[in-house]
Amino acid sequence: MTLDGRVIYQVDPATFSGPGADAGLDGVRRRLEHVRAVGADTLWLQPFYVSPYRDAGYDIVDHHGVSQRFGTMADFDDLVERCHQLDLRVVVGLVVQHTSTDHPWFRSARDDPASPYRDFYVWAAEPHDDEVVKKPVFQGVEDSIWAYDDHAGRYYRHAFYRHQPDLDVGHPRIREAIAGIVRHWLDHGVDGFRVDAVPHMVRQAAVTDSRDDGFWFLSELADAADGAPLLGEVDEGPSTYPEYFGNGDRLTGILDFWTNNLLFLALARSSAEPLVRALRAQPTSPEGCTYLNWLRNHDELNLSLLSDSERDEVMAAFAPDETMRAFGRGIRRRLAPMLGDDVRRVAMAHAIVQSLPGVPIVRYGEEIGMGDDLSLPGREAVRTPMEWSKVEEQDLRPGSLLSRVSQLVHRRRGLGPLRPGHCDALSFGADAVLGLLHHRADGPVLMMINLSDDQVCLELEYDVRADLLADREYEPAGSGVVLGGYGYRWLRVR
Template identity: 30%
Template sequence: MALAGDQNWWRGGVLYQIYPRSFFDSNGDGIGDLPGVTQKLEYVASLGVDGIWLSPFFTSPMKDFGYDVADYRDVDPMFGTLADFDHLVERAHDLGLRVTIDQVLSHSSDQHDWFKESRSSRDNPKADWYVWADPKPDGTPPNNWLSIFGGSAWKFDTTRQQYYMHNFLVSQPDLNFHNPDVQTQLLEDVEFWLRRGVDGFRLDTANFYVHDAELRDNPPWVPGTHRPEGAPKENPYTRQMHVYDKTRPENIAFLQKLRAVMDKYSGSTTVGEIGSDNSLATMAEYTSGGDKLHMAYTINLLESPLETGLVRDMLKNVFDVLGDGWPCWAVSNHDFMRVASRWGKDKGGDNDARLRMIPALYTSLRGTPCIYQGEELGLEEAVVPYELLQDPYGIEMWPEFKGRDGCRTPMPWLNANAPHGGFTFGDQPWLPVPPEHSALAVADQTDDPNSLLNFYRDLLAWRKSHPEIINGDIEMLENLGGDVIAYARMSGVVRTICVFNTTPDPVTVTLPGQSEPNCPFATGTVAGDRLTLPGWGFYFGTI
């Protein structure tokens, strides 16, 4: 059964992303699993979050670590069983945690029974369940679409004598959403998990579902214009404007069907991953009107540097275009460099202050924050040598882009004296645990009242006592002077001003009125309408 209580919990609630294979290994095989997640749920609840997001645990050949699904209704044996999943949901609900899980609907594994049948002939019952197309007369692919993971988005199949489309790995064929039977089947698979008590879904590549039925070529990117999003600049994928291979208008109709299913289950929610050529506009379109996604996030904060003007302008653009839509905020996840290495590390100054300012900023924005496992410990991007890489993306794009393994290394639970940071009692974890991560282990930080981990706990507890921060309105503040990001959060007559120094140098700014601090661990000091912040400082106050 789903968890009772506030059915709009997701509006301003805090999610905690768990990458199961790197969270906790309960059986010593070097890979995290669902029983391991269950064992650590009490820790997650102690942070003060409202729910978890579980990355994929479905049956899969693991070519893309579970984002290549071979059975949408079962658990891969390396992670456990359906009974283990049910126990996880029950334990999470006992602790007051909602459970959202990944749904990878745009594509499946080539080992899925659907694809095996589809590729067997041109006239079988599932022949049109995937995106198939004839070669051009010269034998080349049907159009110029590219795979994010390198090369053409088309792979020739010798049995059908046709190409099939794959936006990602060759082993991840795209499902054909122009076939209504495909949509019906996927919606039934979604409902399978809702009936098991799941509270929501994180929708992988939510704007990739529908392709252009005419298979028209994408136009080239025009230098000097906004670079296409969704891949590092070294990837040829960014040399096209992705007009026809994704973010098609027909995508909206499927999201509306999905929302109708979700609305049958009170308190359920969806958060979509958006990676388009204009992600902010797409996020606004996909979350508006109350009939599509509940919320969505873009990759903007996940890949941007901490340049004050850039981040400030991006936030302003979000709130200018979003209307009644609802954003989800993530600054780290399993696909992008950890924020501790990316946001401001090169600027120097007090590193501990920097790592506190970052969550203070993104958890006080209007929207739903999502914390990625280990972020609360201050984990930086791990350096994984080429010979130990697991990520096919990194192996393909080495050395300019080293892939995603550096943000996926296992959680350190015990201190540096414990093998592999206490993640596993086996011989080797699937990715190495860097010594510098073990030095930041949960056990040590729990015992230190001044640790970053306990700061996260204090921050989220403070946040819960301020309704204007959870779901109030927001007004971006400009022209305060200094290199700061500032906004006001408002609910009724309550107005809290939030100011963040995004540099290592002290700064003094002029507030739009006199203010009284309302957060005991904020680092700014006020005198009338003058606010002084230390390097990487932040301030919350009533105004």
């Protein structure tokens, strides 16, 4: 499976098909026609593994099994088979930076100092500063990266919640186990993996073997994947990205948090400058590798890559109330409420992601402008069930957000790959307009998005061959182009 030219649809099996009896893998299988109708050709399935489910399934007890709350292995196999019948590829989460404290490995490790699993985890006699994990990821919820275990009489490290002890991924037996997990799901028809918490694992691998600063771990993981793409969660700045790609022999795709952070700064300012800055700082990816872009993911909108003043701007615009914020650095709201439930503005934000070089991701519910539930604790506010009645209503209404997003996705896929390194971020003298000139084998495509509510008129230095897509009816493009408020327009040009 290659990532080039694909559009990914992200699904949580706990909430996508609906609440109660409809939830689970079989429910996802029965809703796949919607994924195809939106226009995506790849399904990213969030964790469905055996888990006590204290952290939406990211606290795993058995990496090889399917949780009873979601069905059986037969249900998973049926889902993959149906996806492939619909020409949908399947990506699943690879969550191996930590386990649940209920995992048999950890229970054995804590109960017996001589257990072969004792070395699977990171232990200490006393809490201390750690070179791998500087501070808790969930500050305000966890006040330390160390938790004391009465059975072991020692402290174990946890980058995330205290019920998620960190694995020593540099340990040879852990690496063998991870490779076995990858092979297991490949044998069940999976086409790729979304790899969780990649920087933490690279730093931990370097403790065992400092070669290549621990990035050898990703090369080894890619070997285990045997050509299946690895989509890595890399919550770092762009200067580090080349190491994660290697020579095309490590991660296949990087989830680009840098660009995502600056996208929301651009939305807050109604200015293209932050996105132009992001793209000009983005290293060219090796052949066969790419970046992944999205609007909202499955937890908080993490703004930690912005400066303090930039983060304050975005918070003031989209999370003015403290109850809308998370961990002192992020926002726990869905996209549509942040943008005032303005269909034009939400569609414009989708147009940005569909225009960026790389691979776009649509999270379930974003195509219909789903809201959040701030009465729920923490990140649960954005993990509410898919609103299928809203899908049915928008299906029947021309000009709905669903119809606009579907049009964007279908047209994007029809253009084929829009590769990083083959795109110029342009300034038109109109600060609100983002211009992206994609250089392609069959001729360049110019994509323009107006981040403001004001109409703008632009003078182009290109000969327009054809209008490909627009948010509304416009006069045929010539040397001058009009964009309405929150408008977007894609043109073939010379």
